[in-house]
Amino acid sequence: MEISLSPVPTASGHFILAVIRDATETRRREDLAALARAAASEQAHRGKELLGRVVGSLFQVGHSLQTAIDLPREAARERISEALGRLDDTIREIRDYVFTTRPGSTAGRSGATQRPRVSGTVRVADDCAPRGRTATGWPGGLRPRT
Numbered sequence: 001m002e003i004s005l006s007p008v009p010t011a012s013g014h015f016i017l018a019v020i021r022d023a024t025e026t027r028r029r030e031d032l033a034a035l036a037r038a039a040a041s042e043q044a045h046r047g048k049e050l051l052g053r054v055v056g057s058l059f060q061v062g063h064s065l066q067t068a069i070d071l072p073r074e075a076a077r078e079r080i081s082e083a084l085g086r087l088d089d090t091i092r093e094i095r096d097y098v099f100t101t102r103p104g105s106t107a108g109r110s111g112a113t114q115r116p117r118v119s120g121t122v123r124v125a126d127d128c129a130p131r132g133r134t135a136t137g138w139p140g141g142l143r144p145r146t
Helices: 024-068 073-101
Strands: 002-010 013-021
Touching: 024 073
Parallel strands: none
Antiparallel strands: 002 013
C-alpha cells in the first residue's frame, strides 16, 4: 500500500487529502525491470568474455598459420591441421554461446537435447603447400600448387 498526503487550502482552513493506492503492480514492474537489467548486464559481460576468448583464439590461429609458412611440408600440414582444430573449437564455443543465450532457448536446461559434437581428423590437401608471406603479413601462401 502507498499513502500520499497533500495539504489542500480552502477558505475555511487547510485540509489534508489522503490517497491510498495498491502499489503491488508498480513494485512488481520495478522488480521485473531490475531483473531484466541484471540479466542484460550479465549477458553483456559474458559476451565481452567470449569476444576476448575468440580474439585470442583467432590470434593464435593466425600466428600458427604464419609460422607454418616457413616449416617443411609435413610440419606445416600438421600446424595447419592444429590451427583448423582451434578454429573448430572457437566456432563451437560461439555456437554454444548463441544457442544458450537466445530467447526461448532450451540449451543448457535439464532435459534439453544436446547438439551432436562433430569430431574427426582435419587433413590438408596434398596440393596445398605453404609459400611466402603476403604484404599484409597474413599467411597468404596457402595456395593450390599449379
